[in-house]
Amino acid sequence: MTDITKQSLTELVENIKNKKISSTDITKAFIERSEKSKELNAYITEDFTSALNKAKKFDQKPNLDLKLPGIPIAVKDLFCTKDVKTTAGSKILNNFVPTYESTVTENIWKEGAILLGKLNCDEFAMGSSNETSYFGNVQNPIDKDLVPGGSSGGSASAVAGQLTPITIGTDTGGSIRQPASFTGTVGLKPTYGSCSRYGIVAFASSLDQAGPMAQNVKDCALLQEVISTYDSKDSTSIDFRRNQYSKELSNNIKGKKIGIPKEYRVDGMPKEIEDLWQKGIQYVKDCGAETIDISLPHTSYALPTYYIVAPAEASSNLARYDGVKYGFRAKGENLIDMYEKTRSEGFGAEVQRRIMIGTYVLSSGYYDAYYLKAQKVRKLIKSDFDEAYKKVDAILTPSTPSSAFKIGEKTNDPVSMYLNDIFTVPVNLAGLPGISIPAGHDSKGYPLGLQIIGKAFDEQNILNIAFAMEEKINFKNNITDWWIK
Amino acid sequence: MDKVIKKNSEYLINRKDNQYEVVIGLEVHAQVLSESKLFSTSATKFGAEPNTQVSLVDAAFPGMLPVVNEFCVKQAIKTGIGLNAKINKRSVFDRKNYFYADLPQGYQISQFKDPIVGEGKVILDMPDGQKEVGIERLHLEQDAGKSIHDLDPQNTFVDLNRSGVALMEIVSKPDLRSPDEVSVYIKKLRSIMRYLGTCDGNMQEGSLRADVNVSVRAIGSKEFGTRCEIKNVNSIKFMQMAIEYEANRQVDLIEEGKSIDQETRLFDTKKNETRSMRSKEDAHDYRYFPDPDLLPLEVSDEFINELKKNIPELPDDKKKRFIDEFKLTPYEATILVSDIDTAKYFEEVVAKMGKNKDMKLAVNWITGELFAVLNNKNLEISQSPVSAKNLAILVNLIKNGTISGKIAKTVFELMIDGDKDPQKIVEEKGLKQQSDPKALEALIDKIINDNREKAIEYKQGKEKLFGFFVGQAMKASGGKANPQLINEILKKKL
Numbered sequence: 011m012t013d014i015t016k017q018s019l020t021e022l023v024e025n026i027k028n029k030k031i032s033s034t035d036i037t038k039a040f041i042e043r044s045e046k047s048k049e050l051n052a053y054i055t056e057d058f059t060s061a062l063n064k065a066k067k068f069d070q071k072p073n074l075d076l077k078l079p080g081i082p083i084a085v086k087d088l089f090c091t092k093d094v095k096t097t098a099g100s101k102i103l104n105n106f107v108p109t110y111e112s113t114v115t116e117n118i119w120k121e122g123a124i125l126l127g128k129l130n131c132d133e134f135a136m137g138s139s140n141e142t143s144y145f146g147n148v149q150n151p152i153d154k155d156l157v158p159g160g161s162s163g164g165s166a167s168a169v170a171g172q173l174t175p176i177t178i179g180t181d182t183g184g185s186i187r188q189p190a191s192f193t194g195t196v197g198l199k200p201t202y203g204s205c206s207r208y209g210i211v212a213f214a215s216s217l218d219q220a221g222p223m224a225q226n227v228k229d230c231a232l233l234q235e236v237i238s239t240y241d242s243k244d245s246t247s248i249d250f251r252r253n254q255y256s257k258e259l260s261n262n263i264k265g266k267k268i269g270i271p272k273e274y275r276v277d278g279m280p281k282e283i284e285d286l287w288q289k290g291i292q293y294v295k296d297c298g299a300e301t302i303d304i305s306l307p308h309t310s311y312a313l314p315t316y317y318i319v320a321p322a323e324a325s326s327n328l329a330r331y332d333g334v335k336y337g338f339r340a341k342g343e344n345l346i347d348m349y350e351k352t353r354s355e356g357f358g359a360e361v362q363r364r365i366m367i368g369t370y371v372l373s374s375g376y377y378d379a380y381y382l383k384a385q386k387v388r389k390l391i392k393s394d395f396d397e398a399y400k401k402v403d404a405i406l407t408p409s410t411p412s413s414a415f416k417i418g419e420k421t422n423d424p425v426s427m428y429l430n431d432i433f434t435v436p437v438n439l440a441g442l443p444g445i446s447i448p449a450g451h452d453s454k455g456y457p458l459g460l461q462i463i464g465k466a467f468d469e470q471n472i473l474n475i476a477f478a479m480e481e482k483i484n485f486k487n488n489i490t491d492w493w494i495k
Numbered sequence: 496m497d498k499v500i501k502k503n504s505e506y507l508i509n510r511k512d513n514q515y516e517v518v519i520g521l522e523v524h525a526q527v528l529s530e531s532k533l534f535s536t537s538a539t540k541f542g543a544e545p546n547t548q549v550s551l552v553d554a555a556f557p558g559m560l561p562v563v564n565e566f567c568v569k570q571a572i573k574t575g576i577g578l579n580a581k582i583n584k585r586s587v588f589d590r591k592n593y594f595y596a597d598l599p600q601g602y603q604i605s606q607f608k609d610p611i612v613g614e615g616k617v618i619l620d621m622p623d624g625q626k627e628v629g630i631e632r633l634h635l636e637q638d639a640g641k642s643i644h645d646l647d648p649q650n651t652f653v654d655l656n657r658s659g660v661a662l663m664e665i666v667s668k669p670d671l672r673s674p675d676e677v678s679v680y681i682k683k684l685r686s687i688m689r690y691l692g693t694c695d696g697n698m699q700e701g702s703l704r705a706d707v708n709v710s711v712r713a714i715g716s717k718e719f720g721t722r723c724e725i726k727n728v729n730s731i732k733f734m735q736m737a738i739e740y741e742a743n744r745q746v747d748l749i750e751e752g753k754s755i756d757q758e759t760r761l762f763d764t765k766k767n768e769t770r771s772m773r774s775k776e777d778a779h780d781y782r783y784f785p786d787p788d789l790l791p792l793e794v795s796d797e798f799i800n801e802l803k804k805n806i807p808e809l810p811d812d813k814k815k816r817f818i819d820e821f822k823l824t825p826y827e828a829t830i831l832v833s834d835i836d837t838a839k840y841f842e843e844v845v846a847k848m849g850k851n852k853d854m855k856l857a858v859n860w861i862t863g864e865l866f867a868v869l870n871n872k873n874l875e876i877s878q879s880p881v882s883a884k885n886l887a888i889l890v891n892l893i894k895n896g897t898i899s900g901k902i903a904k905t906v907f908e909l910m911i912d913g914d915k916d917p918q919k920i921v922e923e924k925g926l927k928q929q930s931d932p933k934a935l936e937a938l939i940d941k942i943i944n945d946n947r948e949k950a951i952e953y954k955q956g957k958e959k960l961f962g963f964f965v966g967q968a969m970k971a972s973g974g975k976a977n978p979q980l981i982n983e984i985l986k987k988k989l
Binding site for chain 2: 089090096098103106108109110112207208209210211212214215216242243244245246322323325326328329330332334335336345349369372373374377381
């Protein structure tokens with residue numbers, strides 16, 4: 011049998027079900043590899059002892075009918091986990107231990123999975139390189155000193171580095187798809203309302219969505235099947251018919267119409283991204299699908315719109331971290347002084363920047379010019395997609411305008427950092443599902459991803475397209491284990 | 496301070512040559528009568544131990560989300576119907592952002608641009624006629640927690656039991672013109688909501704409180720003056736005092752040629768004055784925006800109609816019916832419908848009196864003897880020591896001549912202790928009225944015999960003595976003699 015940690019989720023599940031391997035074996039293997047991979051800094055909190063105990067318990071009385079029987083899984087530290095520290099990558103929640111479990115993680119444990127630990131991420135999921143985390147930046151397993159992307163950087167690094175067979179991230183503007191693209195992994199941002207937001211530390215409520223990050227499309231489909239449930243505890247959760255995504259997965263996409271939006275051909279986009287896109291177009295054609303040139307005319311407004319809407323919501327969502335009830339509290343002379351010191355010391359620079367932007371755009375006198383206008387543009391962006399979907403079944407774009415960059419390369423240039431999300435942000439604004447799959451390498455050998463955007467609630471379709479393309483692309487991630495001495 | 500001149504219900508402030516009118520608008524905060532909070536399932540019971548009715552949502556833990564309580568929505572719509580108001584089929588919850596220790600989310604969920612209830616109206620019964628007061632809107636919002644500053648010299652304690660409790664903010668148009676109108680308005684709102692069961696109206700427990708907007712203007716002026724908002728006044732008496740003080744303060748400023756600053760003020764109940772709290776410049780920028788955790792609230796026509804079907808008879812209709820059906824005077828009807836429990840009590844008395852009923856007598860006994868007892872004992876009518884059934888029996892005993900009105904008072908005193916059946920009291924104590932003419936004649940004969948000289952004096956023209964003989968007869972009968980018969984017999988015999 012091949013090395014346990016090199017197996018896909020689907021293989022591990024199969025091997026457990028066939029009793030070829032125990033949960034304890036698998037858990038031990040991933041713990042061992044995680045222990046040897048501290049340099050990646052993928053974990054904020056390790057829960058290894060407890061994980062091993064749970065695995066042993068599982069093996070004593072294994073329920074093999076479950077979808078994730080005895081599978082150890084590490085999750086982004088934005089999901090509240092009962093009795094396990096949840097920090098959102100922030101000092102202000104350092105040592106915050108929830109008494110409750112997020113719906114998405116609850117769904118995972120219910121299917122037999124075991125929590126390995128909590129994965130690093132940008133502070134409150136605000137960042138595209140995992141460099142804003144209070145717990146330090148994360149290394150990309152692809153190369154030393156390369157960012158893994160963000161905000162689900164720890165999750166991407168852990169999957170690519172095989173510290174966990176699969177994981178979940180959250181995606182507000184690209185936080186699953188961009189790091190997936192940077193690490194040669196698969197990341198799905200589901201339709202808004204597909205996965206419950208209950209128990210996920212909020213960044214921007216109207217955009218946040220949890221989703222799977224995996225080594226391959228099939229694994230991704232399986233986890234999506236587990237985490238996507240209607241939840242009455244989240245008023246924005248939508249009660250629609252959910253597919254058995256992994257069971258219904260099919261590589262037959264013959265006759266599908268795939269839109270190619272001309273507005274995604276942005277100024278200054280490296281030629282290798284354009285080439286990758288063209289290769290992608292060829293792959294879908296090879297699969298029997300048809301490509302159609304389409305226009306999404308308001309695309310160029312997506313990024314500025316996003317950077318009004320998301321900070322506005324964040325400025326309000328983060329008001330609860332005030333030192334009064336839980337989390338970090340600085341000493342102050344009086345209430346106001348305590349607030350100011352707590353929030354100045356508790357939040358990092360990027361979070362403070364976005365709180366300031368958000369507060370500004372909601373202020374009286376600026377609300378109409380910024381927030382209200384952004385909401386109107388958001389509607390236009392959504393109707394661009396609605397129009398396009400009258401002609402096509404899905405849309406194919408690059409996931410990011412570049413491959414992974416070096417740690418520190420963009421930390422002093424927030425706008426250039428924000429540009430990373432240019433292809434992913436419109437999908438969040440429109441509430442649509444989008445998946446990034448690894449599709450090639452740039453000249454440095456770094457992975458590049460392609461994004462397939464679907465109609466709302468049409469996860470099955472984009473998973474199928476991704477599955478078909480995956481076969482054609484036959485991508486191999488170059489993981490050299492450089493960090494393991 | 497100059498005198499306030501009242502002409503009927505007109506309330507004007509006089510200064511030298513000028514007369515001023517007071518313009519008042521109210522923002523009433525009424526706690527929705529509901530077992531659980533607006534966006535969580537925590538209990539809302541008053542007076543619980545601090546922080547025992549707090550969920551993770553109420554305390555704003557990370558990742559917690561609000562889910563609107565449908566019952567509270569129904570309560571707000573019912574109230575809107577009671578206020579003859581437009582029900583908005585689509586309304587939006589907004590976040591009102593500000594920092595305070597007893598506001599765990601750092602924002603209050605409220606409704607700003609699109610409230611659940613739009614314009615409506617309320618009719619006030621003033622001594623000189625009816626007055627209509629416009630309702631601007633009613634919206635749903637969360638209450639904050641409570642900061643307690645006086646338990647510790649160094650620390651402030653926070654009790655989150657109230658945090659997230661549903662409130663209805665009912666905003667009036669600036670249609671009120673006097674402290675008396677404000678009093679009647681608040682009582683009317685309270686009455687309507689108690690009829691509907693949407694708010695218990697208990698001001699001591701803070702279920703009903705108001706922000707009072709006051710401005711003044713020269714009589715005849717069409718334009719409004721600059722207004723000041725007096726925050727969070729929790730009794731009708733304090734509202735009236737605050738308005739009186741504030742209106743006079745503003746008039747004084749105008750008379751001195753000074754301008755009025757638009758500001759928020761606090762009413763100091765100990766000093767009976769309003770004090771500046773913050774000026775317009777210091778006003779919070781609440782950064783309202785639609786709460787992205789909640790979808791717009793949409794209700795269907797069917798939903799609204801179903802609620803409409805189950806609206807009970809409200810005070811205005813009940814009053815009309817009492818006048819038409821029971822031939823009450825408008826004054827009597829107003830008193831009886833003002834509180835739902837009084838109306839219920841009265842209607843039960845009416846029902847229990849049966850066919851041959853004396854409505855007038857019943858009204859007098861309720862508003863007279865019963866109200867006096869309730870007042871003395873500081874009881875609500877719902878806690879009345881005399882049940883409606885027994886009061887009805889008592890009224891019937893008077894009506895059919897079994898006992899006199901005077902004896903009835905004695906019986907009533909005995910009924911209070913343990914809600915006793917008046918019929919039984921009358922029998923046990925032998926209080927039944929003596930109406931047997933033969934027995935009374937014998938009794939009177941004896942009295943005349945025993946008082947021969949007085950009888951002669953009476954015959955000689957000292958008519959005042961008639962009362963003496965009545966008194967003697969009543970005394971001899973132990974107060975039970977039928978006074979009418981006594982009169983007749985005495986006249987005959989003397």
